[in-house]
Amino acid sequence: MATTKYSRQRESIINFLKSSKEHPTADVIYQNLRVNNPNISLGTVYRNLTKLTESGTILKISCNDASDHFDGNTEPHAHFICNCCHHIIDLDMNALDFNRVLSDNHFEGTVTNAQVVFYGECHDCVKNHLN
């Protein structure tokens, strides 16, 4: 079990993600960190994103998109992804009764997390289509 040592780069990735609501991709994170750390490597970003996802510090969002997105908000919540502008919007999902889904299905394994993604068109894009 490899122990984790501090790294300034990992710290800045966490800070960036925790202060963003934009669900950025690895490359977007990389471009942003480069401003203050021109030598940071894209491989370092990927390696740390994987590490942080595995440890549960951040979440990885795999949508029907070319690249994965990452979320610093680990509180249970859903996502809405606009098919038109591709923005990702956070949604509260208190209304969803996951336990009942699992019991209704007589599911006997263990569930660590649920990922809920709605697809459609956001309000802005719907409005723009009327123009």
Added chain:
Amino acid sequence: MATTKYSRQRESIINFLKSSKEHPTADVIYQNLRVNNPNISLGTVYRNLTKLTESGTILKISCNDASDHFDGNTEPHAHFICNCCHHIIDLDMNALDFNRVLSDNHFEGTVTNAQVVFYGECHDCVKNHLN
């Protein structure tokens, strides 16, 4: 607006997906169709999967996995993906009240579909870990 013409290849892709509960990847579909159609091209499989996904005939499942999976079952249902054996299991999701999520969030766009993925460990893998 390009009109769609019949193709034997597309037909066989649909048939394969509609008769499977395995949520195969593009390559798995390709390998299976090759048995009866040795000349079919992987590019053809991908092109048709994209077309069929766009038309709503099939569903694309983007999980935290290297390649996308496809589902011939377009009835609303959730998926459970085992972190251990990576099997994808269908779950009924009647218990989930999506409308309330959207109204609770004052969501004003349009939603065409919801994708729900549970992650964890399936019953078989949990059992095996006890050995």
Added chain:
DNA sequence: AACAAAAATAATAATGATTACTGTTTTAAT
């Protein structure tokens, strides 16, 4: 403070899923 082992890094090469291209074949309507 110097030392050393483990971990992390930057830079770059490699992988692998998916998409694009091109010349040929198939479809479907006239």
Added chain:
DNA sequence: ATTAAAACAGTAATCATTATTATTTTTGTT
């Protein structure tokens, strides 16, 4: 039968992600 559009097979190109390697950081110990 003719023909234009669509789809195809085969293959090359793209692009997100992972692996490799030599160097630098971290962190615990003398």
